[in-house]
Amino acid sequence: MMKLNPPDSYWKKDVVLFFSKRFALLIKMLYPVALIVPVAASDIPAQYAAAVVGIVAIMAGTFGAGESLTADLNDGILMRVALTPLSPRRIVFEILVVNAVLDFIQLLPALLILYTLNPAPLIWVLAATFGLFATLVTANCIGIFIANFTSSPADVLLYATAVLAPLIYISGFFRNTNPSGSLATLRDFVPFAYMNDALRAVFGLAAHNASFEVFAYPAVVCVVLAAGVSLTGPRLLSPRL
Amino acid sequence: MSALSAENITRLYKSSGRGVSGVSLTVEPGEVFGLLGPNGSGKSTLLRVLSTAITPESGTFRIIDTDGFKEKQKTRAKMGLMVDRPTHYGDLSGWANAYFFARSYGMEEGKANGALAELFDYFGLAKYKDDKVKTYSYGMGKKLALIEAMAHGPEVLLLDEPSLGLDYTSQLSFQKKIRELSSAGVAVLLASNQVYEVEVMCDRIAFLHRGKLITEGTPEALISSLKGVKRIVARLHNPVEYDALEGVAGVIRAVPEGRDLVVHCEERPGIVAEVVVGIVGCGGDIVSLSVERPNLEDVYVKVTGEALRDDEA
Numbered sequence: 001m002m003k004l005n006p007p008d009s010y011w012k013k014d015v016v017l018f019f020s021k022r023f024a025l026l027i028k029m030l031y032p033v034a035l036i037v038p039v040a041a042s043d044i045p046a047q048y049a050a051a052v053v054g055i056v057a058i059m060a061g062t063f064g065a066g067e068s069l070t071a072d073l074n075d076g077i078l079m080r081v082a083l084t085p086l087s088p089r090r091i092v093f094e095i096l097v098v099n100a101v102l103d104f105i106q107l108l109p110a111l112l113i114l115y116t117l118n119p120a121p122l123i124w125v126l127a128a129t130f131g132l133f134a135t136l137v138t139a140n141c142i143g144i145f146i147a148n149f150t151s152s153p154a155d156v157l158l159y160a161t162a163v164l165a166p167l168i169y170i171s172g173f174f175r176n177t178n179p180s181g182s183l184a185t186l187r188d189f190v191p192f193a194y195m196n197d198a199l200r201a202v203f204g205l206a207a208h209n210a211s212f213e214v215f216a217y218p219a220v221v222c223v224v225l226a227a228g229v230s231l232t233g234p235r236l237l238s239p240r241l
Numbered sequence: 242m243s244a245l246s247a248e249n250i251t252r253l254y255k256s257s258g259r260g261v262s263g264v265s266l267t268v269e270p271g272e273v274f275g276l277l278g279p280n281g282s283g284k285s286t287l288l289r290v291l292s293t294a295i296t297p298e299s300g301t302f303r304i305i306d307t308d309g310f311k312e313k314q315k316t317r318a319k320m321g322l323m324v325d326r327p328t329h330y331g332d333l334s335g336w337a338n339a340y341f342f343a344r345s346y347g348m349e350e351g352k353a354n355g356a357l358a359e360l361f362d363y364f365g366l367a368k369y370k371d372d373k374v375k376t377y378s379y380g381m382g383k384k385l386a387l388i389e390a391m392a393h394g395p396e397v398l399l400l401d402e403p404s405l406g407l408d409y410t411s412q413l414s415f416q417k418k419i420r421e422l423s424s425a426g427v428a429v430l431l432a433s434n435q436v437y438e439v440e441v442m443c444d445r446i447a448f449l450h451r452g453k454l455i456t457e458g459t460p461e462a463l464i465s466s467l468k469g470v471k472r473i474v475a476r477l478h479n480p481v482e483y484d485a486l487e488g489v490a491g492v493i494r495a496v497p498e499g500r501d502l503v504v505h506c507e508e509r510p511g512i513v514a515e516v517v518v519g520i521v522g523c524g525g526d527i528v529s530l531s532v533e534r535p536n537l538e539d540v541y542v543k544v545t546g547e548a549l550r551d552d553e554a
Contacts, residue, residue, distance in 0.1 A: 084342065085315075087314065
């Protein structure tokens, strides 16, 4: 059986730390429930219910990776890890994947309650779940990318807002729901849009995309984004002088 | 082949203009090499460059046969590193932190456990190994950083202020361990402001001042460069203005060290009596007086003082 503690790799270290702070863990697990379940149980229009769930996922992903990364960079511990023979690209890739998975675990109870309250075809449940994971990967990529330019967790919030606002608009959460022309083309490259589409289907609206598209396209975008931010590893993990 | 060889390393910070400039040095296998210099002299910058944390504007360095800038990961695998302000994952235990680093350096599970058990025991951390690091004292954190630097059996150790904050017995243990490692062929580059420790531990020493390597040699050679100089140590009841003392013929400099006033002067008959008269003349109430041979602290004062005067000129 795989042993997590003591950790022998970066991602195991993050998993051990995630589960070691019990009170913080409780809050992390409860706040998505507190935000998503009332929305899932309410009668608000399906479009907005899907948007709220999507926004919670985006925020959890972006701020989680960006803030914890800048905190570790400021502390100096990440720099020390970067001076081991581990490849900086691998370290960043592990940070990305483990943060996305931990964010997903954080959102999973709320998601399960949502699916229970809003029964939907299995394929759309799976598509929404995958779309949400792709969103978390994308959001974590954004958070890591932002950490390349600032060592302040507060700045991460600021820059993330500037990056996320247009992406949320393009994804059609609230406005731009039926884009055309270049906006429609751009939308095809944003994984948030696919999650939003699948969640709308879960809440009973017609989806813009076929379910297989929700699996295929965000997966490709996420692979490209993950490779891209991993390449920033040497810069990200070098001292800020 | 040298364990570490650095050639013409230059790295200046744009913001402050400080850093290192044109520094070259070699450390042989089994040698303990000390870097001394005032704060801001470039010791930590040099260690940052040699640890591959930052890239210099010019220069090269090798660890054994590995190019430090072209083969960074291979270089890092051969090095043990302790940075000046060690940090750890506070919510992990001391053991978990050290194990994580040992495995990151490629140690197998069994070997990591064996090496860590021995080092935790050696540095007196065995009974605290399962405590979270955030409960450790500063000194315990330093010991943990030393364990992390040594566990994987590096060929070269880079240590920045390694014993600062350690209690006296831990300092002795640290010195003994460094001697053991050097006897086993490990090359050690140690930057410190603990002059006495550097004198007793290091085979060779280099002085850095304002980013430049200004002198280098064995402790004995550096101290013998003060040939013809006497060190008079006067313990005083009261602090005094000692500027007038430097007017006494043959007095090179006077430096306060805690409750002591250390006077460096030429060796000539009668000078001790003249210094005593000078101190009393300055209002000093002498509790005890000793005349000693110069030590590395005197070399430090001479070298950095001369460099300061050169800068001012």
